Amino acid sequence: MSPIRQNPPPIRSDLPQEAVDRPLSAFARDYAAGELVPRHAHGRAQLLYATRGVMRITTDEAGFIVPPLHALWMPAGAPHEVATEGGVAMRALFLRADAAAAGPGATTVLAVSALLRELILAACAEPLEWDPAGRGGHLAALILDEIARAPSLPFRVPEPRDPRLRRLTAALRAAPSSSRTLEEFAALAGASPRTLERRFRAETGLSFARWRQTLRLAEAAARLASGETPARAAAAVGYASAPAFGAAFRAAFGITPGAARG
Structure with a gap:
């Protein structure tokens, strides 16, 4: 994950979707595996959705994992960068x-209903200057209704600003199954365990243990949504016990790991 920078990002204005005089416009593009869209911002709000592949989107405050069947709501002007896992078929909306x-009001992962998915795909087939009194207008009205009622999901993993903590979180993002303790991470971070714990709570609102669990569950959810079995997803993020993984997953997302599988 890229370092957090405080300088204002460039506002992209080269897309016709951001200039058209319509309440919303659709954007379709396929990205290769491992592609990175550098830090930038848009003048309009976005709903970032992919019919295929996993997007990892980084803002100045947090990292978001966005698997299929989910979308990221991004307010206008929010700096972000996008990294792709596998080939990503992005079908996004500008509002x-x-x-x-x-x-x-804030960057949020939303669950995408079957209806919203089909509406997004239909919007992508409309011309940019769709007829407000015709099919395009009806689609836009339904899309806004579905966005307003879409459930939000805790796929947000807060990102600290302290460079010592960022060395630690980068290591865990690269290997979420790591069983290293905070004491063992102290040497890597260059600070005492007590200092790290205090700074974790101050900068993320979470203890180190809670932050690690949040990361693991978000990673597991992305794997499940991509079709991985609950057992493999649990093992990949460091859960040796299937019941413990199932209980933690249900507590975080309100559904079983099996129900979350794509």
Whole structure:
């Protein structure tokens, strides 16, 4: 994950989807595995959705894992970068300020219903200047209704700013199954365990143990949504006990690991 930078990102304005005089416009593009879209921002809010592949989206405050059947709501002007796992078929929406009122006030992962998925795909087939009184207008109205009622999901993993903590979190993101303790990470981070724990709580609102669990469950959810079995997903993120993984997953997401499998 890239370091957090405080300088303002470039606002992209080269996309016709951001200039068209419609409440929303659709954007379709396929990305190769491992592709990175550098840090930038948009003048309009976005709903970032992919019919295939996993997106890892980094803002200045957190990292978000967005598997299929989920989308990331991104307010206008929010700096972010996008990394792809596997080939990603992005089908996104840009929303004018009036239409963006349908979405959350902050960057949020949303569950995408079967209806919203089909509406997004249908919007991608419409011309940019669709007829407000015709099919395009009907699609836009339904899309805004579905966004407003879409459940939010805890796929947000807060990112600390302290460079000592970032060395630690980078190591865990690279190997979420690692069983290294905070004491063992102290040498890597260059700070005492007590200092690390205190800074973790101050910068992320979570203890080190809770942050690691949040990361593991978000990673596991992405694996499940991509079709991996619960047993393999649990092992990949460091859960030796299937019941413990199932209990933690249900507590975080309200469904069983099996139900989350794509």
